[in-house]
Amino acid sequence: MKTKxxxxxxxxxxxxxxxxxxxxxxxxxxxxSSSFKPLNEIFVYPxxxxxxxxxxxxxxxxxxxxxxxIQWYGNTLVMVFMIIxxxxxxxxxxxxxxxxxxxxxxxxxxxxxxxxxxxPPDAVIVPKYVIFKAFGIVDSxxxxxxxxxxxxxxxxxxxxxxxxxxxxxxEAAIIDGxxxxxxxxxxxxxxxxxxxxxxxxxxxxxxxxxxxxPYIFITSPExxxxxxxxxMFQVNNAVDYGLQMAAATLVLVPxxxxxxxxxxxxxxxxxxxxxxx
Amino acid sequence: xxSSLRRKEARVAWLFITPYLIGFILFHFLPIFLSIxxxxxxxxxxxxxxxxxxxxxxxxxxxxxxxxxxxxxxNSIIYSVCFVPLVMVVGLLLAxxxxxxxxxxxxxxxxxxxxxxxxxxAIAIVWSLLLDPVDGIINQTLRALGVSNAxxxxxxxxxxxxxxxxxxxxxxxxxxxxxYLAALQDVPKELxxxxxxxxxxxxxxxxxxxxxxxxxxxxxxxxxxxxxSLKNFTIIQVLTEGxxxxxxxxxxxxxxxxAFSSARMGxxxxxxMVMFVLVMVITAVQWIGKNRSEIY
Numbered sequence: 001m002k003t004k005x006x007x008x009x010x011x012x013x014x015x016x017x018x019x020x021x022x023x024x025x026x027x028x029x030x031x032x033s034s035s036f037k038p039l040n041e042i043f044v045y046p047x048x049x050x051x052x053x054x055x056x057x058x059x060x061x062x063x064x065x066x067x068x069x070i071q072w073y074g075n076t077l078v079m080v081f082m083i084i085x086x087x088x089x090x091x092x093x094x095x096x097x098x099x100x101x102x103x104x105x106x107x108x109x110x111x112x113x114x115x116x117x118x119x120p121p122d123a124v125i126v127p128k129y130v131i132f133k134a135f136g137i138v139d140s141x142x143x144x145x146x147x148x149x150x151x152x153x154x155x156x157x158x159x160x161x162x163x164x165x166x167x168x169x170x171e172a173a174i175i176d177g178x179x180x181x182x183x184x185x186x187x188x189x190x191x192x193x194x195x196x197x198x199x200x201x202x203x204x205x206x207x208x209x210x211x212x213x214p215y216i217f218i219t220s221p222e223x224x225x226x227x228x229x230x231x232m233f234q235v236n237n238a239v240d241y242g243l244q245m246a247a248a249t250l251v252l253v254p255x256x257x258x259x260x261x262x263x264x265x266x267x268x269x270x271x272x273x274x275x276x277x
Numbered sequence: 278x279x280s281s282l283r284r285k286e287a288r289v290a291w292l293f294i295t296p297y298l299i300g301f302i303l304f305h306f307l308p309i310f311l312s313i314x315x316x317x318x319x320x321x322x323x324x325x326x327x328x329x330x331x332x333x334x335x336x337x338x339x340x341x342x343x344x345x346x347x348x349x350x351x352n353s354i355i356y357s358v359c360f361v362p363l364v365m366v367v368g369l370l371l372a373x374x375x376x377x378x379x380x381x382x383x384x385x386x387x388x389x390x391x392x393x394x395x396x397x398x399a400i401a402i403v404w405s406l407l408l409d410p411v412d413g414i415i416n417q418t419l420r421a422l423g424v425s426n427a428x429x430x431x432x433x434x435x436x437x438x439x440x441x442x443x444x445x446x447x448x449x450x451x452x453x454x455x456x457y458l459a460a461l462q463d464v465p466k467e468l469x470x471x472x473x474x475x476x477x478x479x480x481x482x483x484x485x486x487x488x489x490x491x492x493x494x495x496x497x498x499x500x501x502x503x504x505x506s507l508k509n510f511t512i513i514q515v516l517t518e519g520x521x522x523x524x525x526x527x528x529x530x531x532x533x534x535x536a537f538s539s540a541r542m543g544x545x546x547x548x549x550m551v552m553f554v555l556v557m558v559i560t561a562v563q564w565i566g567k568n569r570s571e572i573y
Contacts, residue, residue, distance in 0.1 A: 006378075014379040020371075021388030024447065027403045028391070030414070034406070043412040045421070094297040101290035102283070116305050118500075118560055120507040122529035123552040126536045126545045127311035131303070133323050150300030180289045209396045211511040216533065227398045231515060234402050241406055248399035259394045263387050266394065270452060271459030 028252065035059070035245040042241050058246035069247065071222055072229035079141050079225065080207045084200055086149040091199065092192070095155050096184045099162035100170065110159075117152050125216055132217060143217035144225070148207060154199045157269075161195035162188060198269035201262050205255055226251050309553075315546035322540040329543070336547035346548060348523050349531035352438060353552075356527055357506040359442045364502050365495070367446060368453025373483070375454075376461045386458065393451030401515035404444055405431060431517055434524040441509075441516050441525055448512070449505060453498050460494040461487065496567050503559050507552060528552050 029049060034042045035058055037051040062069050097103075098110055128147065129138065137143045169191075170183045178186075189196075214225040221232070230247045237243050259266060316336055320329040340346050375385055392400070407413050408430040416427040430440045464487055472486045510529035513519060519526035519534075526534075528548065536545035 010378050010380065013374065013377055014381060014385075017374060017379060017385045018381065021385045025388050025391055027400060027407060028395070030407065031399075031403045042406070043409075043414075043417075045414065045417040047414055090297050090300070093293045097290040097293035101286050101293070103287035103290040106290070113301065116301075116309075118504060118556055119305075119309060120504055120529075120552060120556060122508050122510045123532070123549040124308040124312060125510075125529075125533060126542050126549060127308040127315060128304070129536070130311060130315070130323060130542065131307060146300070147304040150297055150304050152301075152305070155297070180286075180293075184293075205394050209394075211398055211515065215514070216537070227396060230402070231398050234398075244402050245406075248396075248402045251396050251399040255394055255396065256391070259391065260387070263383075263390070267386065267390065267455050267459075270455050 028256070031245050031248055031252070034242060035249045037242055039240065039242050042245075055242075058242040059250075061243055062246050062250065067233065068222055068224070068229065069233070069250075072224055072226045073250075075141065075223060076208060076226040079144055080204055082141070082145050083148050083207045084203050086145065087151060087154070087203055088196060088199065090149055091151060091154045092158055092189060092196070093184065095158035095162055096180075096188060098155065099159045100183075100188070101180065113152050114156060117156075122212065125212065129216060138217055139219045139223060141218075141223070144207075144210065144213045147213075148203075148210075151203075154203075158192065158195050158199065161192050165191050194265070197262070198265045201258065201265050202269065204258065208255055312546045312549055312553075315543050316550045317547075318543040320541075320543040320546075322542060332543070336544045337550075339544065340547060340551070345523065345526075346531060349526050349528050349548075350551070352523075352525060353507065353509075353527040355438060356442060356509060357503060359439065360445055360506040361499065361502045363442065364446050364450050364453055365498060368450050368498070369457050369491075371450070371454045372457035372461055376458060386455070389454055390451035392448045395448065397448070397511050398515045400444075400448065401512075404516065408440065432521060434521045437517050437521060437524045441513055444516065445506075445509070445512055449502075452505075453502065456494060456498060457491065460491050464490050492567075496563065500560055500563060504556060507556060 030047075033049045033051060036054050036056070038053055038055055041048070041052055098106065132138045132143045137146070165188060169187055173183050173187060209227060210225070211227040211231075214228045215231075218224055218228070224232070230244075230251055233247050234244050317331060317333060318329050319332045319335070320326060371389060375382060375389075379385070407415055410416055410427070410429045410432050413430075415430075419427040428436050428440075431437050468486055468490075469482060472482050477485065507528070509527055510533065513525050513527055513530055517525045519530045528551070532545045532548050532552075535548060536542045
């Protein structure tokens with residue numbers, strides 16, 4: 001009797017939370033379904049998620065030569081790739097020094113780095129513009145790439161991970177006369193794969209989704225990134241909602257696929273870094 | 278021998294961190310430093326930087342009487358005051374519910390977390406369709422349910438700010454939710470069982486056993502949520518562009534507008550300093566509050 005009641009409770013709560021979950025992803029479902037609909041079907045009430053006339057023209061139109069969509073896609077992919085590669089090198093090397101090497105002022109320096117995480121990035125946009133202008137990187141991809149590779153959060157996260165790797169492993173290597181660079185590249189890095197994967201995934205999502213950077217620093221339409229590109233797209237095609245939905249879907253699909261396949265890394269990455277602070 | 282090894286180790290360490298430090302100084306430290314200096318000048322734009330002069334605290338005095346700045350400041354405060362408690366409470370509530378005995382836990386967790394990774398611009402396009410006052414599905418549903426004056430959502434000067442906050446909570450709550458869920462799963466079972474044997478009901482169990490164990494997580498999440506809530510340029514720019522009128526113009530939008538549309542970079546930097554001070558004060562208050570509550 002009691003177990004039956006318990007089982008009912010479990011099913012009931014599952015159903016409620018499942019419906020809530022569906023409500024959370026409803027905007028994505030609506031977007032996907034609208035992108036295959038002709039304009040006059042999008043606002044039909046009550047809503048039909050399966051289009052009556054299934055069309056692909058919204059997609060072919062988005063990719064047509066009228067818009068820079070393919071160019072923006074390419075720019076964004078190149079930018080994301082550059083950020084990931086450079087960030088892995090710089091962040092892991094720095095994290096290794098903070099986790100495994102002793103030097104004067106290390107802990108104070110680390111604290112200074114950490115405290116800079118409290119600065120809301122939206123507040124430093126004006127001085128950043130002035131500095132980038134002086135470097136001559138305004139309206140270039142480097143104005144997005146350079147600031148994001150010197151990341152503080154991931155130095156912290158990767159350092160935590162390195163600290164958890166047993167010291168005895170590298171001590172043996174030191175006695176054998178290995179240089180620190182060898183220990184870093186041959187012993188520590190291969191062991192830190194989970195942390196690096198988490199870093200790659202978050203970097204990919206953040207760089208792909210960044211809007212303020214390209215909005216402020218990139219001025220030429222052909223150098224623009226996807227986020228700002230689809231905003232211009234929305235403004236220029238104010239009433240063609242099917243077209244807008246197709247563009248939005250094309251921006252969201254890569255990240256949602258990455259998320260669905262690697263959600264373990266995302267969720268564990270957030271949970272562990274949140275806990276250890 | 279050992280001291281020379283030590284010195285060698287320190288040399289290697291500096292070699293390893295120098296590239297990072299240079300970047301950090303150029304892209305993180307220098308902007309803040311420059312912001313303080315610019316805030317004391319009347320710099321207009323980069324092309325006319327040579328005509329800039331030092332005006333002391335002039336920008337700061339101007340802010341006090343600037344109605345547009347005060348409006349942006351007020352909107353930022355309203356946004357944060359609504360966003361932070363909402364995102365914390367909803368995140369904790371969802372974590373507690375999903376932590377119960379349910380089927381399909383990982384699937385539900387993924388669905389709630391999904392908006393967190395989505396592209397804000399793409400999502401803004403979708404939401405503006407869903408929330409369209411006339412044709413949007415939400416208002417069509419409300420009218421079908423008999424609501425005669427359905428809200429204007431993003432288009433209404435009274436409703437726009439709170440609508441943005443609700444969309445922000447939908448998008449950001451995944452972080453609070455997932456962090457709380459992980460913390461809840463770390464609560465030792467023995468503690469709960471002991472309390473249950475002592476006759477604690479579910480609410481008491483949560484109030485006196487679970488919640489105190491979540492204190493560090495809560496502290497950390499509040500700080501993160503506050504900083505997130507001040508980092509709202511993107512969400513507002515893509516949803517409302519600060520409108521209708523100035524109804525959703527928050528500090529980051531005002532700063533960008535002052536610097537680039539009105540070409541007053543010095544004044545914009547002074548406005549940005551107000552944001553810094555705000556974050557510092559809130560964090561300090563939180564920190565003191567946390568340490569005090571630890572005493573007993």
